[in-house]
Structures are given as C-alpha cells and as structure tokens.
Amino acid sequence: MGIDKVKAYFKQYEMEDQIMEFETSSATVALAAEAIGCAADKIAKTLAFKKDEGCVLVVAAGEARVDNRKFKETFMTKAKMLSPDEVLHFTGHEVGGVCPFAIEHEAVQVYIDVSLKAYDKVYPACGSSDSAIELTVDELHTFGKALDYVDVCK
Numbered sequence: 001m002g003i004d005k006v007k008a009y010f011k012q013y014e015m016e017d018q019i020m021e022f023e024t025s026s027a028t029v030a031l032a033a034e035a036i037g038c039a040a041d042k043i044a045k046t047l048a049f050k051k052d053e054g055c056v057l058v059v060a061a062g063e064a065r066v067d068n069r070k071f072k073e074t075f076m077t078k079a080k081m082l083s084p085d086e087v088l089h090f091t092g093h094e095v096g097g098v099c100p101f102a103i104e105h106e107a108v109q110v111y112i113d114v115s116l117k118a119y120d121k122v123y124p125a126c127g128s129s130d131s132a133i134e135l136t137v138d139e140l141h142t143f144g145k146a147l148d149y150v151d152v153c154k
Contacts, residue, residue, distance in 0.1 A: 002093035002102075002127025009102035010126075010133070013143070019126045019133050027096030027129035029062035036123050036132060043132075044116055044124035044140060046098040048082040048091065051075060054107025055082055055090045057100050059124060059144060061115035064153035071152045079152075096129035100144030111150045112141050 003019075010016040026032035033040040043062035048055050049071075056075055058066070071079040084095045090105045091098055100110040101124075116122050116137045123132045124140060135143065 002091075002097050002099075003131050004127075005092060005102040006099065006127035006131075010143070015133075019131055021128075022130045022132075025096070025129050026125065026132055032123065032125070032132060033062065035130075038123060041115075042119050042122050044122040044135075046100055046124065048087045048098060049075075049077075050080045050082055050086070051077055051109070052107075054105070054109065055086070057091070057098075057103075057108060057110045058113055058150065058152060059100055059110070059116065059140065059146070060113035060153050061118070061122075064113060064115040066152055067154040070154070074150050074152050093125075093127045094129070097125045097127050097131065099125045099127055100140075100146065101126065103145075110144050110146045111148055111152075112137065112144065112146045113153050114149050114151045115153045116140070117149070 022035040026035045040062040
C-alpha cells in the first residue's frame, strides 16, 4: 500500500508521525482542503504526465491549471496525463493519493511548480486517498527529490 511506503520513507527523517490520516477522503483538492481545514490552493497536488518512456510529476498548487504551451516549452512534449494504471506503475501510488515520495521507478522525474511558492506551508498527499503531510515548499522539494522548480501552470 502506498501510504506504508511513504511512512517508511519519512521514518528515515523521523517524520512519519507528521503524516495525517483522515476519517474521510482527501482524494481531490476540495476534499483534502476540507479535511485539513485550509485553502484549496495550499493543497500540493501531484499531476502525472507521459514523457518518453517514463513520466514527469508536477507538484502544483491546488487550484492551478497546467498551461499546455508552458508545459510543452518546458518539457518538449505535449501534456498528456497518465492513465490510473500507468500512475500506479510509475509511482506506486493510486490516483487520489499520488505524491512525490517513496518513488522507486527510475523513469520518474519530479518538478515543483512555482505556484506553490506563494505559501509558507503546503499539504501533499502521502500515498493514500485519506492522508497528507504539512511541509514547507523547500521541504517538499527536498523530500520529493525534485529536480527543479518549473513554471508550467496558469
């Protein structure tokens, strides 16, 4: 299960106890914001796109939308979302709990969209549709093993 992998991942940083698990679903931005009690834009949603033989994960602010032109200019490919099966294959997490943590597939590249930089704290999922963790954007970049910040949203 994805959350177990994420808990084990954060255990090495003695942060596994900071993972929040909810009684209700946090699978969408709106549900996560409600469960946490924060603005929807503070939810750090992870979007998975096809790229060559692998995928690109873009972690963006909850209400941000990918700008197709910016995405193509940045990644030299069209923004094509992965299917749920492909998401699970590449990330080890099911749709609704996708996050950049504990990813073992070599063909996955993680980027943080600048839309998140407006916030002191953000809330990415933790591998299940009822979990999250509070992080700074810099912590998200570090623990998500992001390659860089990108500007691909509008």
